[in-house]
Amino acid sequence: MSECNCSCDVNFKELDFEKMEDDIIVCRCEEITMKEIREWIPKGYDTFDELKRLLRVGMGPCQGRGCRDIILREISNMTGVPVCDIPSGTIRPPVKPIKSSLTASKGGEYE
C-alpha cells in the first residue's frame, strides 16, 4: 500500500470533536468562531444585534445571510428561548456591498 499522509488516514476516533466544534467559523466574513459566540451568549449578549455590535457578526459582505440562522439557533439552544421569540436583528440597506465611489459619484445631492 502506498504511503499517504493525508488526514483521511488519521484515526478519526481520536479526534477532539469538542475542540473542532469550537473552531467552526460561524461568521465567515468576519471570521467569528462558535467558541466566541458561545462565550458571549451566557454573558447576556443574547440577541443577534448585541452580538453584532460586539463581534461584527453579520457586518461583512454577506450581511448575515450565512450566519444569522446559525446564531439565532445557537442563542435558542443556550437560552431555551424559541427562535421565533428572539429578535432577528435590524436589516439595513444596502443588502450587498457597494463601492463607495459609486454612491459618491452617482448618488446625487441631498435635497
Add this chain to the structure above:
Amino acid sequence: MSEIKKTDILIVGGGAAGLSAAAEAASYGAKITVLESDLHLGGQLVKQTHKFFGSKDEHAGTRGYKIADIILKEIEDNKENVEVHTNTAAVGFYKNDGIVTAMSGEESYFKLQPKKILMATGAQERIIPFPNNDLPGVYGAGAVQTLMNVYGVVPGKKVLMVGAGNIGLIVSYQLMQAGVEIAAVLEALPKIGGYWVHAAKIRRLGVPILLRHTIKAALGKDVVEGAVIQELNDKFQLIGEPKKIDCDVICLAVGLTPTNEMLWQAGCEMKFVSQLCGHVPVRDAKLRTSHPDFWVAGDAAGIEEASAAMIEGRIAGLAMSEALGLKIQQENYGIYQERLDSLRRGEAGEKIRCGLGMAQITDWGNK
C-alpha cells in the same frame, strides 16, 4: 441629481414567481421592470432537469428549464410592457421616499421609484455548523445543481449527501446521471422527507439512505477527504460510534430559508413561521404585505415549491394590476386560488397549510 427611473411595478427576482407575475401583469397593460441578480432569467427553474409533478396547469410533465421558456414566451407577447435588467440586484428600499436602489454589475448604481413592488426573491440555502464545514468540497445542493445543470461541471467523484428531502434526493439522482458516486444520503429525521418516487429511484441504484444520522465533521487538510457521521436518537442526541465515510464532496440539502431583506427595510410586519422555514411577511390572500405597496410571492413568502410559486406570482401580478386601477380578469382570482388549494391538499400540503394559518390574514382593513 441622478435620474430616477419610474415604473408601475417593480418585480425583484426573475424566477418562477417573478416571471409569472410579470406575464400576468403585463397582459393588463402595467409597465413592469424586472430586476434579476443572475446573468439570466429563470431562477431555479433553469436548473431543474426533471419533469414536474402537480397539475397540468402548472406544466406537470414538463422539465423545469422548459417551463421557464414557456413563461418567457408569454411575456414576449407583451414585451413592450416589460423591461428586464439581468445581473442587477435591488440593494435597498428607503421608506421615507419609496426609492429602491439597484446595482447593475458592480459598476453601475441607479434609483427606481415604483408604484408597486413585488418581492419574488426566492430563498437562500441553509448551512449547518459542523467542524471543517468551510473546506473546499462542502457545497449547498443548489450550488451543485448550478454547477452541473447550468455549467456542465461535476463537483467531484464521490458525494455524501446530507438531507433526504426532495432536493437532496433529486440532486443525488442528478449527480448519478452525471456519473458521480453517492456514498450515502443522511437524514436526521426518522423518515424520508421527499417524495417516495425520488427516494425509490436512488435506492434501486443501491444508494444507502441513512435515517437518524447526522454529519459530525468534515475531514481533510486543504480539501474534503472524508466525513464523520453518527447516529441520532429520537431527541436528536448522538448515539453509537462515529463512522467514517469516504468522499470528496459533502453536499448540504438541509433546507432553504426565505430571502426577503427589503421587506424588513420597508417595515413590513414579519413573523417567524417554522413551517415556512424562517421569517416571512404577514400577507393577505392576494399576497399583499402590511405595506400597501409591497407584495410577496414564491419562496420569499415561505418555502414551498415552484408550481406554487408560479401561481402565487399570478395572483400577485393580478392584485398589483388591480391596485394600479387597471382592468383585470376578476375571475382569475378564483381560478388561481383553486389551483393553489389543490396543490396544497392532502398530507403533503399539511405543513404549508399550517404555516399559512399563521402567516396569512383575511383582510388588512384600512391599513
